[in-house]
Amino acid sequence: MINVLLLEKSKQHFASLEKMLAQQTNRQYQIRWCGSFCEDIFANRYFDVILVVENQNNDTSLTIIKQIVNLELPIPIILISSLEDTAFDDRAMQAGATDSIPFSELSSALLDRSIRHAIGRRNTEAKLSFLATHDQLTGLANRYLFYEHLTRSISIAKRQQSTFGLLFMDLDKFKDINDSLGHDIGDMLLIEVANRIREAVRVTDVVARIGGDEFTLLLDDTKNKKELALIAKKIQNAIEPMIKIRQHELFVTTSIGIAYFPECGLEPQTLMKSADIALYKAKEFGRNKFHFYTNDLNEQARLKLELERSLRRAMIKGEFEVYFQPQVNASDHRISGVEALLRWNHPTIGLVAPSDFIPILEELGLMVVVEQWVISEVCNIAKKLTDKFGRIRFAINISGSHFKLGNLKQSIYMALQDSSLNANYLELELTEDIMIEHVEKNNHILNELSDIGISIALDDFGKGYSSLSYLKNFPANILKIDKSFIDNILTDGKESAIVEAMIDLSHKLGIQVVAEGVEDIKQANFLTEKNCDFIQGYYFAKPMSVNHLQKYLDKNLSHFKQKAKRKKYTTEPSRIVINHH
Numbered sequence: 001m002i003n004v005l006l007l008e009k010s011k012q013h014f015a016s017l018e019k020m021l022a023q024q025t026n027r028q029y030q031i032r033w034c035g036s037f038c039e040d041i042f043a044n045r046y047f048d049v050i051l052v053v054e055n056q057n058n059d060t061s062l063t064i065i066k067q068i069v070n071l072e073l074p075i076p077i078i079l080i081s082s083l084e085d086t087a088f089d090d091r092a093m094q095a096g097a098t099d100s101i102p103f104s105e106l107s108s109a110l111l112d113r114s115i116r117h118a119i120g121r122r123n124t125e126a127k128l129s130f131l132a133t134h135d136q137l138t139g140l141a142n143r144y145l146f147y148e149h150l151t152r153s154i155s156i157a158k159r160q161q162s163t164f165g166l167l168f169m170d171l172d173k174f175k176d177i178n179d180s181l182g183h184d185i186g187d188m189l190l191i192e193v194a195n196r197i198r199e200a201v202r203v204t205d206v207v208a209r210i211g212g213d214e215f216t217l218l219l220d221d222t223k224n225k226k227e228l229a230l231i232a233k234k235i236q237n238a239i240e241p242m243i244k245i246r247q248h249e250l251f252v253t254t255s256i257g258i259a260y261f262p263e264c265g266l267e268p269q270t271l272m273k274s275a276d277i278a279l280y281k282a283k284e285f286g287r288n289k290f291h292f293y294t295n296d297l298n299e300q301a302r303l304k305l306e307l308e309r310s311l312r313r314a315m316i317k318g319e320f321e322v323y324f325q326p327q328v329n330a331s332d333h334r335i336s337g338v339e340a341l342l343r344w345n346h347p348t349i350g351l352v353a354p355s356d357f358i359p360i361l362e363e364l365g366l367m368v369v370v371e372q373w374v375i376s377e378v379c380n381i382a383k384k385l386t387d388k389f390g391r392i393r394f395a396i397n398i399s400g401s402h403f404k405l406g407n408l409k410q411s412i413y414m415a416l417q418d419s420s421l422n423a424n425y426l427e428l429e430l431t432e433d434i435m436i437e438h439v440e441k442n443n444h445i446l447n448e449l450s451d452i453g454i455s456i457a458l459d460d461f462g463k464g465y466s467s468l469s470y471l472k473n474f475p476a477n478i479l480k481i482d483k484s485f486i487d488n489i490l491t492d493g494k495e496s497a498i499v500e501a502m503i504d505l506s507h508k509l510g511i512q513v514v515a516e517g518v519e520d521i522k523q524a525n526f527l528t529e530k531n532c533d534f535i536q537g538y539y540f541a542k543p544m545s546v547n548h549l550q551k552y553l554d555k556n557l558s559h560f561k562q563k564a565k566r567k568k569y570t571t572e573p574s575r576i577v578i579n580h581h
């Protein structure tokens with residue numbers, strides 16, 4: 001059924017047009033007449049096409065056409081006129097008519113064809129405009145359309161002195177899902193999330209997907225922050241329940257940043273930026289949190305951005321440096337190995353501690369690249385120093401990102417090949433939490449690396465789950481006891497008993513033990529007594545540059561050479577002190 005509206009002052013042509021349309025047996029037309037134009041005509045009725053009949057007064061019909069166009073209704077308009085004047089036709093088209101037919105040429109077939117073409121064109125236009133303004137995956141508004149709505153909301157709120165809210169959402173750890181399950185699953189997840197957001201809000205609220213896993217929501221007429229907080233919570237609750245995609249049962253959470261007009265910005269860009277900054281802050285508090293924008297956030301975000309920029313520059317300009325902290329044999333304090341530690345020489349701040357920049361490297365996705373650089377740098381240095389000083393183990397800390405996002409095996413093989421370093425001199429330090437994820441896959445990688453002679457150390461043992469039974473499944477040959485345990489071995493009987501048990505059990509499993517964070521001789525002696533294999537800590541040496549490491553190695557090893565020459569046996573191990581600051 002095609003609904004036709006006839007706009008004509010007198011009902012003069014209604015009957016003849018109705019008859020013409022009735023002759024078309026392929027289609028069913030229903031025609032209604034209206035004597036004058038007003039908005040109310042469209043209130044309760046839908047029309048597919050509007051016929052405007054020109055009543056000897058050209059300008060009146062053109063005015064009516066313009067009025068209809070101004071309503072922004074997606075209905076095509078056909079002008080039927082008594083004039084056979086192409087100039088007038090052009091004016092009608094410019095005003096917004098889709099077609100113009102003179103009465104003299106009018107026939108049932110022509111009218112039918114003109115209507116069909118007009119509707120077809122309207123449909124194509126609507127489709128194109130939908131594509132240009134909507135996200136193709138989820139059908140939500142896109143960034144462009146969202147900005148249009150936002151601009152409109154701002155001007156209405158300014159006029160009415162009202163307020164409204166803007167929510168900026170992104171899924172927590174969405175990248176992990178995409179990386180591990182593939183983009184197909186990721187896309188299906190986004191569609192479901194989009195549906196859940198849409199269902200959680202009013203039909204009139206504008207929801208948009210503005211990129212990857214980023215969604216925005218415009219909430220007109222929100223009265224206060226409490227109301228916005230409730231909506232944010234409602235959306236989080238809607239997304240939280242399990243989403244089943246194929247055989248995968250996925251649980252996703254959302255972080256939300258909230259900005260509101262006019263406090264957080266008067267322009268679309270500033271409001272969006274405020275909501276984005278608030279989102280950033282929400283993420284800092286962990287998953288599934290929402291946060292309101294406040295002015296001091298802007299300053300924090302600026303500092304963080306600056307740090308990000310500097311880190312990217314640090315990569316390019318070579319501001320990273322590897323420091324080395326020696327490990328010694330517990331029995332005689334001869335150097336046995338070093339742990340490589342990343343440092344950042346900031347051109348103005350100076351040396352930056354890893355805890356201040358490594359989390360940001362992880363967040364920026366730069367961790368793998370930096371770590372690849374560390375691996376190759378350490379292998380090159382290790383090659384030079386082991387050629388000169390003999391066997392020393394060089395330990396490198398490996399992040400979880402390298403397992404997840406990089407190709408650890410390839411990074412290691414390439415560095416070994418380029419440097420010609422003997423794999424026996426290399427050690428990788430990993431923390432438990434890395435190994436708990438994807439146990440089988442990661443163990444497989446580590447077994448392969450272990451097979452070519454690389455040592456695997458379980459780092460920071462005592463900080464996390466510290467499950468001793470876990471050790472038997474983990475392909476490690478070295479266990480590093482965390483400083484937090486060592487701190488109390490002399491004062492806390494229970495902790496010293498645990499350390500002793502750790503050492504014993506490790507030895508039974510064929511694993512050697514390194515004690516970290518040893519700060520005085522008493523701790524060192526206690527550990528030696530309990531058969532700990534290696535000791536690392538400030539008592540022996542702080543982390544040092546490669547130049548200082550050379551001097552340290554010179555002194556430490558020549559001491560043992562001389563001792564061997566004298567063939568004198570001393571029971572008291574000697575500490576090598578070197579000033580490197």
Ligand SMILES: [Mg+2]
Nearest residue numbers: 339397429459
């Ligand atoms: Mg370590």
